[in-house]
Amino acid sequence: MKDKLYVGYICGTHGIKGELKVLSDFEKKEIAFKVNNKIMIDNIEHTITSVRYHQNKILITIDSLLNINDVLEYVKKEIYIKRENLNLDSYLMEDLIGFKIIEDEELGIVKNILITKAGYLLEIDKNFYIPFVPSYIKEVDVKNKKIIVNHAKELRL
Numbered sequence: 001m002k003d004k005l006y007v008g009y010i011c012g013t014h015g016i017k018g019e020l021k022v023l024s025d026f027e028k029k030e031i032a033f034k035v036n037n038k039i040m041i042d043n044i045e046h047t048i049t050s051v052r053y054h055q056n057k058i059l060i061t062i063d064s065l066l067n068i069n070d071v072l073e074y075v076k077k078e079i080y081i082k083r084e085n086l087n088l089d090s091y092l093m094e095d096l097i098g099f100k101i102i103e104d105e106e107l108g109i110v111k112n113i114l115i116t117k118a119g120y121l122l123e124i125d126k127n128f129y130i131p132f133v134p135s136y137i138k139e140v141d142v143k144n145k146k147i148i149v150n151h152a153k154e155l156r157l
Helices: 068-074
Strands: 004-014 019-023 038-041 044-054 057-062 078-082 100-103 105-116 119-124 128-131 137-141 146-149
Touching: 004 038, 004 057, 004 068, 019 068, 057 068
Parallel strands: 100 146
Antiparallel strands: 004 019, 004 078, 019 057, 038 044, 038 078, 044 057, 100 105, 105 119, 119 128, 137 146
16 A cells, blocks of 8 residues: 555646646545645645635645745646545555455456446456446455455456
């Protein structure tokens, strides 16, 4: 598990009052982008002072900077957050990379997580995919780094 997580990209500013326009596909963005949360831009910690959602973007202000000229330097930068600052009570999908897939026998190892409109797909190193839905995923054992599945053998090529 990584200590620093990528949570978004600053694609521009919004208005003249220092709001940064953020694109994020982070699965727990409602936890990451909260007032008073600490985020990292260029390895420098900043405090989120306001958050609002506009269309498919997140608009934030940081460090009480309320002038566009004070935040222009952050445009086209990536935003990270320390895992410890998220106070997560569960795993993130990216944490599943490297987990063994088990259904009576080991079927492979998760090598990537794909995000689709229908949900998440686990890409297995043996060149097949498993939808991350209850009909296939029986149990996620974070401690032992394995995922117990049902009917996944049928998905192999």
